[in-house]
Amino acid sequence: MCGIVGAVAQRNVTPILIEGLKRLEYRGYDSAGVAVIADGRLQLARAVGKVAELEALLVATPRPGTTGICHTRWATHGVPAERNSHPHVSTDVAVVHNGIIENHEELREELVALGYQFQSETDTEVVAHLVQHYIDGGKDLREAMLATVKRITGAYALVVISAKEPGRMLLARRGSPLCIGIGVGENFAASDATALVSVTSRIVYLDEGDLGEITTDGYAVFDREGRAVIRKEHLSNLSAGAVDKGEYRHFMIKEIFDQPTALANTLEGRINGGRVLEACLGPRAAELLARVKRVRLVACGTSAHAGLVAQYWIEQIAKLPCRIELASEFRYRDPVIEPDTLFISISQSGETADTLEALRHAKTKQLAASLVICNAPESSLVRESDIALMTHAGPERSVASTKAFTTQLMALALVMLLLARRNGLSEDQERRYVKSLEAAARQVDEVLKEDAVLQRLAERLIAKEHALFLGRGPMWPVAMEGALKLKEISYIHAEAYAAGELKHGPLALVDEHMPVIAVAPDGHLLEKVKSNLQEVKARGGELYVFADREAGFKSEPGVTVIGMPHADELTDPIVYTVPLQLLAYHVAVLKGTDVDQPRNLAKSVTVE
Known part of the structure; x- marks a missing residue:
């Protein structure tokens, strides 16, 4: 939901931060803010409303700096107001946060007793004061972050800077996505690689429980105990043009008109000679699919509607028992999952909290396999599922999902046909269905006319x-x-x-x-x-x-x-x-x- 961008460089990072926030506006938010370090001091600017409001504030009163963080906030704790906007500050420390700190009330009481004064109603401000508390006690920024994440519970993507250590930035991830962008003599942090397309294509995604540290010289990743770990570097295929509106008035209409191409891309390399290639589900597909006796789908919102369609297909064509559930309900009712179930999660972002927790619960059962239908190849759901089938929809920036939905349907149809083949679907029937899938992009183009x-x-x-x-x-x-x-x-x-x-x-x-x-x-x-x-x-x-x-x-x-x-x-x-x-x-x-x-x-x- 909220957007995070951070930068450590040998140049003024404020324009980089604002450009990154603009690229994350599609996520939805009610306020925006930035904090930079200049001349050993934190400089803060926050505004309710759009990023344009924050940008105008910075034009009127520039805040240049070589280390900085910024944020777009979607209200959870506290009404939309400047005092509740991120970054939150405690003396020398500034922090931005996505997620929810569940034990913030008890931490707030503890910190108030220690003399820290709170300016907001947010859960995030406790992190700023807690990090500052550990720094005041003699720890450096990394040590303070390690101590802080051991005290907080909940979901978070945190990025923290301290005026006492300019040129250094600490990151922590649990339950909310966070990545590092690698540059030359400068490095970056973001909740979404989309924010960094104008400055780098080299991305390192933090795993659950990771801490990251970036400076102008490089980056490092640590586990919760502070031990160095290695995370793979990825080359992002996003381009600045792919996340711009181009000739269209809104991202939504652009993405509606993207659908013929997105549907064709979802089929590309996955069908041949009128048949679905089993290898599209990876090298273990044959072994895992052979065990499937029933299917359970979980998703939220638009993705749940895709799952409802797939439920009809899987029962009518693949002849397998199938059930679709809202992930937000599934995870709280202690569901019975029978052995040899194919558990399919559906998510555009791959980071939907309820869907992710539903998958984690399901993996404690005797599944045949877990499969995710997703549009984000480095997302948590993809990394934690046995099989991933990517939709290849390309970036979708409008909050209202369009091409993600239709490409999810295309991907689910491929999965259904692979299941149906193992349950009596003839080659002639499969070819007829595949032919109809191939025709869908052309038919959608007809509708667009x-x-x-x-x-x-x-x-x-x-x-x-x-x-x-x-x-x-x-x-x-x-x-x-x-x-x-x-x-x-x-x-x-x-x-x-x-x-x-x-x-x-x-x-x-x-x-x-x-x-x-x-x-x-x-x-x-x-x-x-x-x-x-x-x-x-x-x-x-x-x-x-x-x-x-x-x-x-x-x-x-x-x-x-x-x-x-x-x-x-x-x-x-x-x-x-x-x-x-x-x-x-x-x-x-x-x-x-x-x-x-x-x-x-x-x-x-x-x-x-």
């Missing part, structure tokens, strides 16, 4: 306060995703129902003021969907139907039909998601909301 149609449709929705989305079978989760997109960026209340549930309650809401948006591909449930929509029409509801051009739907008074390309039932969820994304985007633009950074939301949820 109807952007102007969706923009005109959006004009009819901007004055609405509520909307109802309907679908059946695997299109029900697509309706859920469409409703989520509309409410999270346009702030119109929207709900989704399985169309067959209309008569069991939601039909009471239907009148001329309630737009009803339905997805109706030409599948085996089409006639059922048509009957459900007649229930809406009979009650004066305003219907918007995304329907296969071959399905026999026609526009008429009260019913607007948006024609869709004919696709396979397997890929209908991918293709029909895209117009719902476009509709939500255009409604939000017309309403004037902050499309890429909707209020109260964050991109990567690394706290509970």
Whole structure:
């Protein structure tokens, strides 16, 4: 959620820090701040609102320095206010923090008794005072950090500097991602490598429990006992252009239009001759998949909707028992996981706290294997899973997920076909499904050409306060995703129902003021969907139907039909998601909301 950037250099680092924060704005935040060391003193600047507010403050009153840290905050403890913004300072120490310190109240009481004064309501400020306390007791910065992390519990990514030791920076990671960027005569820290694309492509990711130290001369990594450890250096393939909007007005619309390429990239190298290559799941795939007798999926938010679609596929095509659960619920109910279960976690960032903890709980059971569907190759979920299948969606910076969702569906379809092959799917059937997957990128491109149609449709929705989305079978989760997109960026209340549930309650809401948006591909449930929509029409509801051009739907008074390309039932969820994304985007633009950074939301949820 929150963003961290740090730098130690032989030049003024303030512009580097601000540029890094700008690249992390997509994560969602309510305030921003920077602390630098200059002439042996800490200089602090903080502002509520966007990074632009902080930047303007620094233009008016420059704060140059060769060592510095900065942060964008998403409120957990304390309201959005300058006093609660990071960095937090204690005499000579400044700290930025992602995560939650669970024992902050008892530490605060202890530190107050020692004479330390608190300026904020945050949990983070205890870290600043605790580090300062150990420095006051004679420890150097590294020793003080080692002592501090042994006292705190919870989840954290911490970066700390001290005016007494300029040119030195300490990092600590537990439960929240943190990495080191390697330069020449300068080194960097960040919660996301995206922040560092303009200064380095050499990245070292800290493991759980690691401490890091950077200076202008180099870096080192230590375990919680202070023993030196080696962490692999990675060459990031991110480019500055890959994380810019380019010609597009918002990241969200850019990422919607990225989807044909992202879908093709997710298939690339994983299919051949009409079959899915088992090797796409790694060298142990055959051994691990042979044990699978059932599947359990866990995810949050949009990724959970992808898992719901996959549940239909795995049971209908692979003929395996399958269950999808919200990770936030899974980890607290002591779930029964039967032996020989394939445990699939789904996450765009690979750092979603609830999903990560669900995986850790599941690994205490007798799994066949743990598999992650993810877009971040060096993330915690990838490192801790037996198998990783990357989506190759490229950077996704809009808080509202688009291409991550459709590429997750593509990756899950590949996994499903590998499972189905071991459970009776014939070669001819597999080739038919693979052919449909190959066609999906082209069909999505066809939908994108109807952007102007969706923009005109959006004009009819901007004055609405509520909307109802309907679908059946695997299109029900697509309706859920469409409703989520509309409410999270346009702030119109929207709900989704399985169309067959209309008569069991939601039909009471239907009148001329309630737009009803339905997805109706030409599948085996089409006639059922048509009957459900007649229930809406009979009650004066305003219907918007995304329907296969071959399905026999026609526009008429009260019913607007948006024609869709004919696709396979397997890929209908991918293709029909895209117009719902476009509709939500255009409604939000017309309403004037902050499309890429909707209020109260964050991109990567690394706290509970």
